[in-house]
Amino acid sequence: MSASAQPQAELSQQEAFARIRLLRSPNVGPVSFRQLMRRFGTAAAALDALPDLAAKGGGKYRAAPRERVEAEIAAVRRAGARYLFHDSADYPALLAEIESAPPVLTVRGDATLAARPCVAMVGARNASAAAMRLARDLAAELAGEGYTIVSGLARGIDGAAHRGAIPATIGVIASGIDITYPPQHVELQEEIAQTGLLLAEQPAGTEPRGSHFPSRNRIIAGLSLGTLVVEAAPKSGSLITARLAGEFGREVMAIPGSPLDARSHGCNQLIREGAVLVQSAADVIELVSGFGGMPRARLRSAPQDLFEAPLTGEPENTEETADIAGLLTTAPVAVDELIRQSGTSPSAVQMALLELELAGRIERHAGGRVSAIMGG
Structure with a gap:
C-alpha cells in the first residue's frame, strides 16, 4: 500500500x-x-x-x-x-458520533473542511430555477461566514449548493471515489476534489446503485450540525436525509414554498412535522452557531446505542444465539427490546446478533433495529 x-x-x-x-x-x-x-x-x-x-x-x-x-x-x-x-x-x-458512521472512507481534497461547522443543503433534482438560485446564494453566504456546505452532488439543489459554496464544500458521493455521477457533474466533482473535499464510502470502482443513496444520505446528515431542505417532493431522498438528521439529534430546517408546487410539498410537510422554518442564511446561522446538541426541531427519535455494553469475553450462555434467532421476524425490532425479551445481558445479545449477521441471517436497520432475513 x-x-x-x-x-x-x-x-x-x-x-x-x-x-x-x-x-x-x-x-x-x-x-x-x-x-x-x-x-x-x-x-x-x-x-x-x-x-x-x-x-x-x-x-x-x-x-x-x-x-x-x-x-x-x-x-x-x-x-x-x-x-x-x-x-x-x-x-x-x-460523523464519528453516529452509530452507523463508516469505519473506512476514501477522500480527495482538504479533510480539514469537515472540522469546520458544517451545514447540509439538499433538495429536489428537478428543482425550480428560483430554488436553485436561492440554494446557491444561501450556500455562498454561509460559506462566507465560515461554514462548510455538505451535499450529495446530485442534480438540482445539490449542485447549486456546491457551486455557491466552492471551495468550502464537501461532496458525498454514492459511488466509488473514482466514479462520477451524474455524468453532467464531471467538472463540478473534479473541482470539489481539487479545491474542496470529495468523500466516498463505497469501494473504488463501484457504480452507484439505489441502495447506496440512503447510505450516502446518512453521511451527509452525520457530518452536519443541521440539514436544510430547500425544495423537495414528499417522497424524495432529501426527506430521508432530513429525518436521519433528526434521528442523529441535529437541526432540521426547511424553506417553505407554495402549496401549488409539488416540489414544495416535502418542505411544507417537514415544517408541519416539526422542522424549523427558515428563510435566510441568518436564520440558519442563528440555529447552528450555538448548537449544543439540543435542536429546536422536534423531528427526532432518539437512536438506540448499540455500544452501551462492550463486547468483551464470551457470552454467558452458549445457547443465546438460538434464543435470539427465535425472537426475530422479518419486522425490524429494537435491540433493547430483544434484551428485555431475552432476559440476557446486552453484551450477550450483541454477540448473538453479530454471529447471526455474519451468518447472513439478520439485517440491521436505522435506529438500532434488526430483523431476520427471509430464508436466513
Missing part, C-alpha cells in the same frame, strides 16, 4: 489492509465492524475469528479475497485519493 493510500502514519500497512478487507467481507457493516474491533482489538484478529463466529450463527464464511482488496487500493491510488479510518485524527468528529 502506498503512502497516498495509507490512512494514518501510526497504523501499520498490514493492519490498514486488514481493516479494508474486514469491511469488504460479506455481512460486515459499520456496526458489526466496530463490534469486531472492540472484541478482538485488531482487524487481523477479527478476520481470523470470522469463520468461527459465523459457524455459531449457523453459517459458513469466507472473508473478502486479498486480490480484490489489492485491486481496490491500486484504484484508490490511481484516483489520487486516500483512506480515512474511523480512528484517524482527521476523521470528522460529528
